[in-house]
Amino acid sequence: MRAVLLQADVDHRQPVERRVAAVCDQVVAHRGADLVVLPELWATGYFAFDDYERTAQPLDGPTARTLSEAARSAGVLLHAGSVVERAPDGRLYNTSLLFGSAGELLHTYRKVHLFGHQSRETALLSHGDTLLAQDTAVGRLGLAACYDLRFPELFRVLAEDGAEVFVVAAAWPAARIAHWRLLLQARALENQAWVLACNAAGRQGATELGGHSMAVDPRGQVVAEAEAGAAVLEACFDRAEVARARADFPAFSDRRVTADGRTATVRTRRGPSGAPTP
Numbered sequence: 001m002r003a004v005l006l007q008a009d010v011d012h013r014q015p016v017e018r019r020v021a022a023v024c025d026q027v028v029a030h031r032g033a034d035l036v037v038l039p040e041l042w043a044t045g046y047f048a049f050d051d052y053e054r055t056a057q058p059l060d061g062p063t064a065r066t067l068s069e070a071a072r073s074a075g076v077l078l079h080a081g082s083v084v085e086r087a088p089d090g091r092l093y094n095t096s097l098l099f100g101s102a103g104e105l106l107h108t109y110r111k112v113h114l115f116g117h118q119s120r121e122t123a124l125l126s127h128g129d130t131l132l133a134q135d136t137a138v139g140r141l142g143l144a145a146c147y148d149l150r151f152p153e154l155f156r157v158l159a160e161d162g163a164e165v166f167v168v169a170a171a172w173p174a175a176r177i178a179h180w181r182l183l184l185q186a187r188a189l190e191n192q193a194w195v196l197a198c199n200a201a202g203r204q205g206a207t208e209l210g211g212h213s214m215a216v217d218p219r220g221q222v223v224a225e226a227e228a229g230a231a232v233l234e235a236c237f238d239r240a241e242v243a244r245a246r247a248d249f250p251a252f253s254d255r256r257v258t259a260d261g262r263t264a265t266v267r268t269r270r271g272p273s274g275a276p277t278p
């Protein structure tokens, strides 16, 4: 399978419709790929917090419709990064959209871990609370967004729901790109699953985005990596490699699990005083 990660540097001086049209043109240009992936909140600009309210749209709004049409026209599975979603109850979410090659909306994921450090995301958005892996033509996918990378339990829940390929949309700052690289490899290695991670590039306000989109295999090896600026990263991946890696080194099946296959808690035995109990 061939994935194309569009590490976009969107021109935020343009109106939103032009930004969306320009990125969709890039998607259509990659007809023949199996999967195309976009970064987090690329149309609004992750760090353009003042624009969240103005650019928020429902999931059947103009941005989603244009993305769906791009997926259909290119005939690709499209992970459209994320958009500021206006839900029917008026709340805003950072929502990833996955379109099938006929343009159908296959799956959505509302970012669970909102970022509060030097960010207004926690003040402006509501967090998601649902994690489900999704079957697709390229394998069973688990979706995550940016800051989620710091929370290994999210990836484990998705892996236990059968995810073979984690697809991560991000707007990760250049200042912490060393963390990004380390965390992507760790999430792949500990779950023995693929990670396809698309970061944004360029400057948004005072923040320089770090690029370095990456594909990491189920053994934790980086198989493709972009530089810092705008880039198109291509990577080949094979879902069968997950089973091979887990058979060769069966750490994933050595988890302590409950009868229903979920991670069993190895409890710390502490009483109310904090002292260990027998």
Ligand SMILES: O=C(O)CCC(=O)C(=O)O
Pocket: 046, 114, 115, 145, 146, 147, 148, 150, 171, 172, 173, 176, 179
């Ligand atoms: O965790 C980080 O360092 C970056 C997170 C971030 O920028 C985000 O969640 O959008």
